[in-house]
Amino acid sequence: MNETVAVLDIGKTNAKLALFDQGRLLWEKSTSNRILPGPPYPHEDVDGAWTFFLAALREAGRAHRIGAIVPTAHGAAGALIGADDLAAPVMDYEFPDIEQIEPDYARLRPPFSETLSPKLPAGLNLGRQLAYQKWRCPGLFAKAKHFLPYSQYWAWRLTGVAASDVTSLGAHTDLWMPQQGHVSRLVTALGVENLLPPLRRAFDPLGPIKPDIAAATGLAPDTPVVCGVHDSNASLLPYLVSRQAPFTVLSTGTWVILMCVGLSLDRLDPRDDTLANVDALGRPTACGRFMGGREYAVIAGDGGNPDFSAIARVIASGAIALPCFSGQGGPYATTKGEIRGDVAARDRTALATLYCALVSDLMLTRMGADGGDLIVEGTFAKNSAFCAVLGALRPKQRVFAAEDSAGTARGAAMLAHWPPAYPIAAPTPVPEVSIAGLDAYRAAWAAAVNLIAR
Template sequence: MKAVAVFDVGKTNVKLIAVAPDGRPLETVSTPNPVFPGPPYSHHDLDLIETWLIDNLRTLGARHDFEAIVTCGHGSGGVLVNDDGLAMPMIDYEQPLPPEIVAEYAEIAGSFRERGSPLMLGAAHLARQMLWLERGWPEAFAGARAYLAHPQYWSWRLSGVMASEVTSLAAQSHLWCAPDARPARLVAEKEWQRLMPQFAPAWATLGPLKPEFAAAAGLKRGIRVLNGIHDSSANFYRYQAAGLDDMTVVSTGTWIVAISDRQGPDFAVEQPALCCNADVLGQPLPGILVMGGREFTAVKGEAEGPASLEVLDRILDSRTMALPFFGTDDGLFPGTARSGTIEGPLAADPAIRFTLAVLYTALLTDCCLDLVETANVVLDGNFVRDPLYGRVVATLRPDRTVLASRDAYGSVAGAALLSSHEARTTPVALDFDRPAILDDPRLPAYAAQWRQRANARRPR
């Protein structure tokens, strides 16, 4: 059977997945994506990852007939390249930047509409990475050919063809003004146009897999290499390909990313955690971005799941609460970074921690859903594996259709479906659960009190 090889580069792990043409994962291999210390700064070793990729294309290619390769990844990875390869190592997006770069960038970054996201932690924005590279390593920057979002870096490495792509640059890069579907003014002001190759759609075939890579991986000639896509936009595309609309898709993992196809937010006005992504056609997708996975880990501690209704009953009775934010991202509640706390009679009880973590991330998700009142909510990703997560969200949003995807690889499925974008004539099939609403009036009251207390923690 024909298959698509999806190369999914996350902050923590790298995966190569053989995917059926209808989006069903067939086989997965993965490896950690370590961060190495400087010099010159904390970075990812792309040569190491490339060796792993070719080795595992050989492994999976022995069992699957690949007809295309497509890359996807998070929105905070960028790579400065010259004609031969890396001009500088890929910056770890949690790398703190020098204070003078932070200050200069704040002066030049432009309006919220231009940026499409708040000013986030560390080196999260490709434009801020570029400013640091330009100031800190001027010769390398001046001699570079392009600055590629990392899905397009890998597409270039595999095909030899450089291209830009709208979903990757609309994902908090600050290089693309997604509400207006144009480059951010900062690009022209800094004369960075030379580093941005011509745009191509996410589904565009850039070329065949380079012959030397095909030979090294033992693969046939002519395997198509697609331009690639931002991971959350890939996940959203999966539901678009199924014919859904009027929806907010909540992707969960390291980040909670809620994006919607219904317009509503005023992008002239900055709001906490608000951002603007784009779909594969370049249409703006209002969204909310919160580092929920790190919060979940901080609250659960050493506890193991699953969450239980019995423990939830104890938490609601005692009004024990996890209050934001434990990590460096303060998203929805600005000014609360690193001040997260667990308060209430059961705060010291390790037996409640996993269920409390599930409840806490469901409450964060509920706040994200304030973005726009779409008819449909689709929950997707790691958090959905625990049924209580979906049940809490559904209970707090009884007026919406809440669906929980049974597929833990939503972005991978969406990326694979790009290979059939131009040939597809019917909607793709999806597999959902509809979480049952909890018949417990204490939960909405608890959520209202939690919001009040979380907001009270914001500096005045």
């Protein structure tokens, strides 16, 4: 049997276990994530996910020798843990009532110039979640021994070792100062310095799996677990070791995260939902974000990807979609999305594709990301019309598609043996196409968008 790396990949929508051998996907299994209603607030079904992971590890381990485990998770969740269990449920970042603490939280929150973390709705700023738990759930909070980023929660559950990592602390949490490389003054203002465990690098091994997990899964008792990484930063890892800056990676799924490597941080603007994340080597990276996957689904309806004839029909019709259809993320999160003009049901996917390409182009332009290659990975990489439209909107940049549904997990797997010694698969160049009427369509869309109050 081959020795493989198992990745626990916990996104907002799905949880997945994937096995890799030198970057080659061998096996994967996924399940839907559930949000439980509370009390004390809507929260992640961590026990359901844990049951899934144990069963999946047991199943995968019968076919492959698992040599290491790496967790990766979205950045808007954190876990208050006690001695051997959760002290409080892991909050769902879409919990709306968290806004009740905003006046008090705003007085403590450092300015954007220090954290490069914009004010985001609900619980998308992890510091706001922590403040809510301390102020509104004092009984639960008092039981906490550590506060762990979500990736490191799963590493702790596997090993019993508590750790923090900069890719997670630096993901729009308000808790980190990317340019200075240390925690922000919010940590002191909230009085939670004692809750943050030691910083470890994303690729540091934390220890072997606990004996009860070895017994439950059949894995070797000495199977090491790596600290883990924020999911968008996992998507970036293959390109950090295989490309020269500048370049931009569009990590697409529920969220579209635009990560601009080698770009100055000077044009980041919190009003645009642009910010700095921190890569696995501790370096700040200019980023933008909008909830593209969810907005696509709202506009497109039944989903799927369009063909180029549908793109041409929508452009010719003049129908446009204006932000925002998710209520969070991007430059126009507070405006209500609308569709202007008539579009046939069969062409809704084309309208959604044009909308997501136009928002991506707008954000890249505002950030000043006009040089280097554009690599689309994740869900939208399989939408050839999206990749082609983006390339036509940005003719000075080459567009590539990494048509890999396991891109995040594949990047995370690299951390088990960092830096990787094996070659990194190159993304596929997207052919340049001329799309009739696209420039005029973009101008009409931009004019309509400019009338929306920021």
